Amino acid sequence: MPCTRIAASRYSVGMSETPSDWSDTVFAFDAATRWFVAVTRGIAERAAGNPEVWAQPGLGEWTVRDLIGHTSRALSTIETYLDLAAEEDAAGVAGDIDVTSPAAYYERALAAGTPEIIAQRGRETAATLGAQPAAAVATLAARVLARVATLDGTEPAETPAGRIRIAEYLPSRTVELTVHTSDLLQSQGVPAAEQTLPEAAAAATLHVLADLAAQKGSAALLLRAATGRAPLPAGFTVI
Template sequence: MTTEAVTRRHAYAEAGRAFRDLVSQVGPDGWRRRALGEWTVLDLVGHTSRALATVETALSRPATRVELADPVAYYRAASAIDQGEVAERGRDAGRALGGDPAGAVAELCDRVLVLVARTPDDTGVTTRLGGMRLIDYLPTRTFELAVHTRDLATALALPAPDTPLALHESLRLAADLAFAAGRGEQALLALTGRHPLPPGFSVL
């Protein structure tokens, strides 16, 4: 196992546990609070929990061919997905967590992290966008967990969890996505204080 692979695994586990622990702090009246755009806290938790559930699903469907070579290829392919569909899947995932969403997330997180830990890096998995190696799929899930856990912390008026590995991995992926989209110069100038980003700038 390479150093990069070990880092990817640790970052995913760190992000998953941070999300699980933050969800445990949602009070009984917190689930219907507005969170992100049209989503409630429950919708956002449901959507974010898919960064765990989709790994479990992908591992249950072995891939014999690698169609997406890396995390950037995955997100480039994902750019064609209808955002209304994404929003509705988030709501469906929130409802699917049942009467004890925090308990369901905790159980899902623990189960998936055990499953990932015992699966080799090069295992082919079938994502909804195509076949990938597990170790190349994980950074996309870490990215989702890192970003949306911070969205959740904002919605709950709580401090964002300390996840240095997940944050570093997600920043690296964001930079790669900016470069791949032809926005690398804008991102570099903004990050070095040379020029502000234009309104609505996103690497996704």
């Protein structure tokens, strides 16, 4: 069933003033998380009158529900990887920090995973959200935001890509939340030109993407496109 065009305002969420450093990282993550929650809630409101909304195309082979499930992993993995690092520390088997930036994390994570594995995880996570996906996302978000608020940025997270400090891992979560919440809006008929991203989340996401472009040798292409000098090549991506 084709998506009905809707107003972007349904999915907006108010943001407050920006404060600095680890607190900036948390602020951007908080903004991205709250935006994801707000957009998911807006989709649930549509789905209340038309349950087929959840099964509409989301991104690639994912349905809207699958895409929400995948995006929610940007939150749940924080808990999982912090807990795993703490368990390894307690057992005396922890390794050294070997991933030192968000861009380095992405490079390793993308090399370790495959599109098929990522797609399947998204579907599996979507299934765990139950009959009320928006409520499940809101509960998860509240729990993770409360936990992040207790951290100082030095805590380790044990990820499949290696051990990384939460201060370097959290920006990657902001990227995932921001990019995929934009995808969700697109799936609901809100084009990019009409989307209002939380400023802190957008800035943090663009920072990581710029670092990835530099890391991959694509900085000049991105720079020239961003300044109106040349279009990007077809299929260009830094992820």
